[in-house]
Amino acid sequence: MAGGRFAPGHLGELTQLVPFEMVDEALSATRAVQSRLRDLPSRVVIYLVLAACLFPEVGYPGVWRKLTGSLVGLPLATPTASALAQARRRVGSKPLRWLFDLLRGPAATPHGPQTHWRGLLVVALDGTTMTVPDTPAVLTRFTKQAGNHGGTGYPQIRLLALVACGTRTLIDAVFGPTTSGETTYAPRLLPSLRPGMILLADRNFAAQKLIAGIAATGSEVLVRLKNGRRMPVLARYQDGSYLSTLGPVRVRVVDCEITITTTAGKHAGLYRLATTLLDHHRHPADGLATLYHQRWEIETTYLELKSTILGGRVLRARTPEGVTQEIYALLVIYQLLRTAMADATSTRPGTDPDRASFSIAWQTARDQVILAAGVIADTVIDLAGTIGRHVLARLLPTRRPRVSPRIVKRAISKYQARGPRIDRTSYKATTSIEILAAASP
Template identity: 65%
Template sequence: LVACGTRSVIGAVFGPAVIGELEYARRLAADLRAGMLLLGDRNFAAADLLNHLAATGSDLLVRCKSGRRLPPVARCGDGSFLARLGALTVRVIDAEISITTSQGTRSGHYRLLTTLTDPGTHPAGELIRLYHERWEIETAYAELKSTILGGRVLRARTPAGVEQEVWALLTAYQALRTAMTDATDSIPGTDPDRAGFTTALAAARDQLVLAAGITADTVTDLVGAIGRHVLAHLLPARRIRTKDRIVKRAISKYNARGPSIDRTTYKATISITMLMDNP
């Protein structure tokens, strides 16, 4: 469970593969609070799970399969409608999202479920745009698995050792994210997205190698050496970009056969159209 703005970890659970993701998600409910808005992908749109998560007092904005049958119990003026999932009332938002690049336009049907049922307070267009922020957790996974580990796998060969390594990895990640957030917070108006994780990681490694930056005073410098490196190498404001999703091959020194894979990242514009002819 990751904060969209800073990508800091709010909660984490893990264990053997014989336990499914839905059960692990249910365990994360202990870290939800009233006032939070939980973004989730289609795998977590099960009715019983959503009821369990909503019982924490947090609000939900979760994607579901576009063909899922959800009979309306009321209709909203913006084209969304209310439906029931067990004891839970959700608002269903259907939209077509189009991404246009120099290579053309692609469109997809998105159906979102939310406990924010008032279209006046929470317009559908704003929620659709907000849902895009769910991708922040995928970036966090990449930072954990690729940036910190550098392509290496966990070294432990026992369940207890693996558990210890995972918590150590999450602790290191959280410490870096805290340093990055302290740095961007020191300059009002600086978006945490502009803090470079690779920059923070390199600075932290340098501090360890040099045994430098050790706190000896009673006054703590919240920015610190890591933060100063981050602020000196801020990323540009985030642009809207898109890249084709591809199936990654296993590690191999040989190129994939068949048509070449387009690995180009394209500048993009996004348009959203509400779908009014709901079932």
């Protein structure tokens, strides 16, 4: 442990991924170091804010008890809730943003079918909303959304992320009020795209200007279009795709019908995909249609953030600056967990990162904080660590094709709504893809 008043400043085994020196540099770079040594040094406050994202079910005094519970015999401070709040305000959000900017990026894993497609790193872009407290201060920046049922009871923020699909690590993220749409925030993520990536996106991002911006980064793109959107047919290819244009960008368009067969019956849907990969020999239409399914990995990322970590809870912070601080802390914690999982699976060549359980990693990380275990690394580098060993001991089975109805996860009322009963069963599924030929040029 660190000595003296710095002893409570740790994150259990995750401290090895965000060590004392890194936090000190974040504070120094953002000019958030305390002017005099306090009972709550700024470094300790950073770890407190990060640890709070591992324990969203308790208040900050409860988080303090988690950090200090195993530090028996040390002369530790017993700060009040007010003192902890003042310390968080003193530190602010800038050091947390600095840490996120340093830690974000795809995990360093070997190239393989789990993370790459035909040599391209598969990434996805999408957005979600998160709920924040309904306080006068928060409402000065974040608003409630209107809706058919009276709107949301709480203000919300819009979060957009760029995710590496194979490991579900965060490459970049932006957030702000819901008064701006996803396509307004998306251009702020484009500087994080690179040649050698292929970006998957849904119909909301098929705007001509945005696609042109993505193409200008050197990254490839595979985006779904609305089925009724008119696309000029400039040339046809043998795989059923055709050459077209999306604004100033030349694209290949793939029209296909995807059929899902389960014991409950069949369901078919039409998909229209556009890609900047123009060589139909190297990137055939059926492969692109199959690849697009990987876009759903980002939905799993949001599920892990909002359901596994937060448990559907409203964020704690009651001011706009506090909300910013908490969201960056949440993103840092998620990235640390995903990095630990990727490091663990990399010790077993050929292991798909999808088989690592996020819930197991999260619970083990919480245990290590309470035990104050593994804070400082041994002289021998252990990529797996305690978190990784628990993950590897209970790998999930190889993913099976399954379907489940897309429904609202958080009910408007705790009482069952009137109407037909929703089938919430997950079914084993068989998927078939038929490429539809384009009309003559």
